[in-house]
Amino acid sequence: MTVHISVNSEVLQRAQQQIQQDLKIALDAFFIPEPLKSAVNHAVMLGGKRVRPALAYATAELSEDHKNFAAVRRAAVAVELIHCYSLAHDDLPCMDNDLLRRGQPTCHVAYGEDTALLAGDILQSMAFEVLGSRLFDTQVTVDPSIVLKQMQILATSSSKMVCGQVLDLQAEGKKIDQEALENIHRNKTGALIQAAIMMSAVTVMDGVDAGIPKLREFGQVLGLAFQVQDDILDIVSDTETLGKTAGKDELVEKSTYPALLGLDAAKEYANKLHQQAISALDYFGDSASELKQISAFLLARKS
Structure with a gap:
């Protein structure tokens, strides 16, 4: 059954405004000498979709208890800093x-x-x-065990991201099957997307909540859907719209879903993954509306 969800950009816009503010606060809290400080600001503050922070905030909306929201804000900043570091290195x-x-x-x-x-x-x-800081704290002290869980999730996903990048480089110019391709992107792209969701989930939900595996599934499937759409946009979009060089995947003979499946089949697969991700959220009912909105945006996006 196909699930249709209209894309409401307000959810993402609110998240972008929040994370831009919080990123500035976080960067200002560190002493960094020039020119490194300017380079860090260049890598972080130029914008972007800010999907990972948006997912962290939206996951927090699954709970009505917002007493630990400072920890969610820190998680959103942390995952975006890791993402920005990966882009600075990927572009080298x-x-x-x-x-x-x-x-x-x-x-x-x-x-x-x-x-x-x-x-x-x-x-x-x-x-x-x-x-591990007290950034954004008010009167509430976050349980240290939650911070430890967040650090473990982020460290594990960061390691997976690097391993995925290695596999991606090794696959250039080679023909690999879909299982190998998905193994690359579950790590390179999906791990950090899933981390954004799970770092927020351990903050606002009880560890034995039956919804935790559902969120883990949602994050994993959404990460794949995100990458399939990225591969499609590299073909059908242009450099100005993307904000990066279009057609680069084909130029360097990267292993991609359109190259493996064909463009039309890749589009169908992206939609299938989107529907699967949405289905994983049925457990949460209406409280997952923001997560569903972000998923719909990722499928419909043009850059």
């Missing part, structure tokens, strides 16, 4: 050698390879410093 000449990111010169183009590399390095450690 030794990796994907990209010149554009979010419509601007990539970090290494603007600040040099050495500074871009170090910007990624410090963003990775800053993410964990933020998780």
Whole structure:
């Protein structure tokens, strides 16, 4: 059965405004010498869809108890810092050698390879410093066991992301099957998307809640859907719309879903994954509306 959900951009816009504010607060809390400080701001503050923070906030809406929302905000910042570090490193000449990111010169183009590399390095450690900090706290002290769980989730997903990147580089110019392709993207793309959801879930939900496996499934499937749509957009969109070089996947002979399945079949698969992700949220009823809105946006997006 096909589930139709209209895309409400207000959910994502609110999340973007919140995370942009919180990212600035977090970056201002660290002393970083120039030119590294400017490179870090370049890597982080130029915008983007901010999907991972949005998923963290939307997951928190599954609970009416918002006493630990400061920990959700820290998780949203931390996962976005890891994502931005990964982009700064992915764009390097030794990796994907990209010149554009979010419509601007990539970090290494603007600040040099050495500074871009170090910007990624410090963003990775800053993410964990933020998780263990008191940023955004009011009168509520978050249970340290929750912070530890968040750190474990983020560390594990970050390691998986790096392993996925290695597998992705190894697959360039080769023909691999769908199982191998999905193994790449469950790690490279999906792990951090799932982490954003689960870091929020352990903050607002009891550890034995039956909804935890449902959220884990939602995150895993959504991560795959996100990557399939990314692969499709690399073909059907243009550089100005994407904010990065269109057609790059084919140029470097990356293993992608359109290359493996064909463009039309890849589109069908993206829709199938979207429906599967939505079905995983049925357990939560109407309280999952924001998560469903974000999922619908990811399927309909043009960049």
